[in-house]
Amino acid sequence: xxxxxxxxxxxxxxxxxxxxxxxxxxxxxxxxxxxxxxxxxxxxxxxxxxxxxxxxxxxxxxxxxxxxxxxxxxxxxxxxxxxxxxxxxxxxxxxxxxxxxxxxxxxxxxxxxxxxxxxxxxxxxxxxxxxxxxxxxxxxxxxxxxxxxxxxxxxxxxxxxxxxxxxxxxxxxxxxxxxxxxxxxxxxxxxxxxxxxxxxxxxxxxxxxxxxxxxxxxxxxxxxxxxxxxxxxxxxxxxxxxxxxxxxxxxxxxxxxxxxxxxxxxxxxxxxxxxxxxxxxxxxxxxxxxxxxxxxxxxxxxxxxxxxxxxxxxxxxxxxxxxxxxxxxxxxxxxxxxxxxxxxxxxxxxxxxxxxxxxxxxxxxxxxxxxxxxxxxxxxxxx
Numbered sequence: 001x002x003x004x005x006x007x008x009x010x011x012x013x014x015x016x017x018x019x020x021x022x023x024x025x026x027x028x029x030x031x032x033x034x035x036x037x038x039x040x041x042x043x044x045x046x047x048x049x050x051x052x053x054x055x056x057x058x059x060x061x062x063x064x065x066x067x068x069x070x071x072x073x074x075x076x077x078x079x080x081x082x083x084x085x086x087x088x089x090x091x092x093x094x095x096x097x098x099x100x101x102x103x104x105x106x107x108x109x110x111x112x113x114x115x116x117x118x119x120x121x122x123x124x125x126x127x128x129x130x131x132x133x134x135x136x137x138x139x140x141x142x143x144x145x146x147x148x149x150x151x152x153x154x155x156x157x158x159x160x161x162x163x164x165x166x167x168x169x170x171x172x173x174x175x176x177x178x179x180x181x182x183x184x185x186x187x188x189x190x191x192x193x194x195x196x197x198x199x200x201x202x203x204x205x206x207x208x209x210x211x212x213x214x215x216x217x218x219x220x221x222x223x224x225x226x227x228x229x230x231x232x233x234x235x236x237x238x239x240x241x242x243x244x245x246x247x248x249x250x251x252x253x254x255x256x257x258x259x260x261x262x263x264x265x266x267x268x269x270x271x272x273x274x275x276x277x278x279x280x281x282x283x284x285x286x287x288x289x290x291x292x293x294x295x296x297x298x299x300x301x302x303x304x305x306x307x308x309x310x311x312x313x314x315x316x317x318x319x320x321x322x323x324x325x326x327x328x329x330x331x332x333x334x335x336x337x338x339x340x341x342x343x344x345x346x347x348x349x350x351x352x353x354x355x356x357x358x359x360x361x362x363x364x365x366x367x368x369x370x371x372x373x374x375x376x377x378x379x380x381x382x383x
Contacts, residue, residue: 061108063161066100066118069176071153073360073376074184075211075277076300078367080147084303088148094360095152095378096122096145097183099176109163117170120160122146122184123327127165137165137329138191154360156381168333171341177351177377181212182336184327185375186347189217189273190336191328192296193224197271197321201225206261206269208285210237210249212375213298214275215350218246223345226271229264231257231284233370240373244349252284261288268293277301279308286314286322294321349374356380 077094079085102116112118124144125137132140144161146152151159160167170179193199205221207214210232221228222245229248230241238249250260262268268290274282277299285295301308315322328336339345352374355363363376 061106062163062165063106063159064102064109064112064118064163064167065104065157065159066098066120066153067103067157068098068100068153068155068381069117069379070099070180071095071155071378072097072180072184072212073355073363073378075213075367075371076184077147077152077154078364079300079302081364082303085148087145092147093151093154094147095154095158096147097180097185097377098146098153098158099170099179099183100153100158103157106163111164112167117176118167119170119179119182119333120146120167121187121327121330121333124150124160124162124166125330127162132165135329135331137331138325138327154357154378166330168330168337171337174340175348175351177354177379178347180377181216181347181350181375182333185213186216186220186350187328187333187336188298188325189213189220191332192273192298192323192325193217193220193271194335195328195332196323196325197294197296199224199226199271203227203270204229204265204268206231206265206272206285206288207275208272208281208288209275209299210234210241210373211275211371212350214273215241215244215374216347217273217275217298219244219347219350220345222246223339227265229261229269231261231281234373237370237373240349258284258287262290265290270294271296273298275299278305279310282308283311286311286320289318289320291318292320293318294323296323296325298325300326351375351377353377354379356382 074097080088080094099119102112102114105112105114122145123138125132125140126142129140144150199205199221203226205226205228207218207230210230218228218230218241227247230238230246231250231252232238233253235251238251242249248264250257269288270293272285272289272295274285275298353376355376355378357378
């Protein structure tokens, strides 16, 4: 049995086995319901399978059940898929970037009603501990993370506990595909730039990695009045970023990227965002800063990159400030949503592909190498 408990997978053509399901649930009270969803099993091939009927219960007191409208496919889900996140136990249902319509409400929920459209942050804080009371919900010791420590939203429905403490109303008219990205990539970038490293207008921002969270950081940086350079090894990503108004792009596969960034920025960036979670880009991000610069570690260091050998002499001599960040407290949603609703930040170009639930495996497999520009969002949960 030991081999069944190890999470490995075939690198060639992962398959999906899907069955159509019959759904049943109450639309107004918390009762068990059943839904079709992708489930990651700890078999030797670790293939995604759609369980025909999976029981879903809202929290008996403080939770809701959502009909999922959209769920992003994120690089963090890929870390689950390849087994590089030690916090994940299998079988598990991925998906942490989601929005949905409230289908059922727990008896202690006061802020939400059936039919409300809501966004959920990927860190569901308890709302009662000292860190939560201080506004630091992302470091809550009792946090729940859908797709990692609890069932996620690669599904038709999801149970979300702690609803009053974490959910935010989806603005009228906002595209659910865009709203789903507000659960992780966009909010993580927003909090990194405004809640952690305090990006100022006129500063140079260097974004190392032009994937989902990197592109979000670049677009937010421009909206905040910064000058932005994006570094990646995929020219299509750089071209896409520049087509959206980013000031400069550097192809790290074509020369000394650090030297190029330092030249473009006139001596180094004021702020660097590492958006991949790997050692090479973390080192380069540090080296691309001017003296007294700041770096935010946005990419998730996992697997072989959980521990890195970094140039601390550069940090010491340049008197650099290094920030860690993960997610965004739910109370910060209004500041971001007001910028979007006011037209100051257009994130729609981030959405490159709207896919079906059955396409999730192929989208995750794309993260094995340099992924294509933009992000994929699951919007069709019927196939």
